[in-house]
Amino acid sequence: MSKKRSKIQVLRFLVQAVFMAGLIFSFTPNSKYVSQWMLPSILLLGVFFCGWVCQLGAAQDWMAKLGRLLHLPRVRVPQSIQRYLQLLRYAFYLALTMGLAIELLQGPKNYAMMWHGHLLTLATGIIIFFLLLGLFIDRPFCNYFCTGGARQGLFSVLRIFGIKRDTEKCRQCGTCTRTCPMNIDVAHTDFVRHPNCIGCLSCISSCPKGYLKYRLMPRRKKK
Numbered sequence: 694m695s696k697k698r699s700k701i702q703v704l705r706f707l708v709q710a711v712f713m714a715g716l717i718f719s720f721t722p723n724s725k726y727v728s729q730w731m732l733p734s735i736l737l738l739g740v741f742f743c744g745w746v747c748q749l750g751a752a753q754d755w756m757a758k759l760g761r762l763l764h765l766p767r768v769r770v771p772q773s774i775q776r777y778l779q780l781l782r783y784a785f786y787l788a789l790t791m792g793l794a795i796e797l798l799q800g801p802k803n804y805a806m807m808w809h810g811h812l813l814t815l816a817t818g819i820i821i822f823f824l825l826l827g828l829f830i831d832r833p834f835c836n837y838f839c840t841g842g843a844r845q846g847l848f849s850v851l852r853i854f855g856i857k858r859d860t861e862k863c864r865q866c867g868t869c870t871r872t873c874p875m876n877i878d879v880a881h882t883d884f885v886r887h888p889n890c891i892g893c894l895s896c897i898s899s900c901p902k903g904y905l906k907y908r909l910m911p912r913r914k915k916k
């Protein structure tokens with residue numbers, strides 16, 4: 694990793710740390726302002742929120758670092774399985790949207806009453822489970838469960854800037870793919886516009902030759 698590229702990851706860590714401190718000490722920006730710039734930023738740059746701002750995302754990154762520090766075994770889901778597993782979060786997003794629609798149809802009380810008193814325990818349990826899983830797998834919550842990430846990801850396929858691989862020079866050593874916390878096969882992708890990309894730029898930082906760059910995305914060719 695070159696000095697310039699490793700600086701990007703140090704900067705990302707610092708930004709994550711500031712937002713984590715903001716959550717702990719209650720000085721995070723009003724969610725109204727965050728949601729105002731969210732969609733335009735996704736359409737321009739992709740889902741940077743997940744890679745740089747989200748505290749749950751940051752906590753998983755740090756659990757992964759801890760796992761490595763403790764020399765725990767790391768599990769990399771093979772691409773042939775990841776292809777299907779990564780759809781899980783979209784299925785959860787669909788289920789959640791349908792659940793909310795049912796709630797609206799039946800009246801807000803039914804759905805809320807069904808879960809009354811259990812939601813907080815359930816959410817805490819899910820977060821703890823995924824954080825512990827993060828000791829062994831990169832970003833398991835983001836990869837397979839996060840409905841917010843799924844929603845943002847769907848918009849991000851329209852983004853204007855993305856990651857371009859120099860296909861002429863790259864010899865597909867696979868370092869970028871192995872580094873990607875979202876298990877995207879960067880080494881076999883010309884332009885990363887994958888809806889699961891969280892804009893962490895780890896792939897760019899990891900390429901030993903600097904063959905990955907943030908560039909204007911080409912227009913899709915008509916078949």
Ligand code: SF4
Nearest residue numbers: 863865866867869900
């Ligand atoms: S790390 Fe760089 S050289 Fe290796 S496959 Fe990725 S883009 Fe190509």
Ligand code: SF4
Nearest residue numbers: 873890891893894896
């Ligand atoms: S493709 Fe690159 S920027 Fe996107 S999630 Fe993977 S490592 Fe991060």
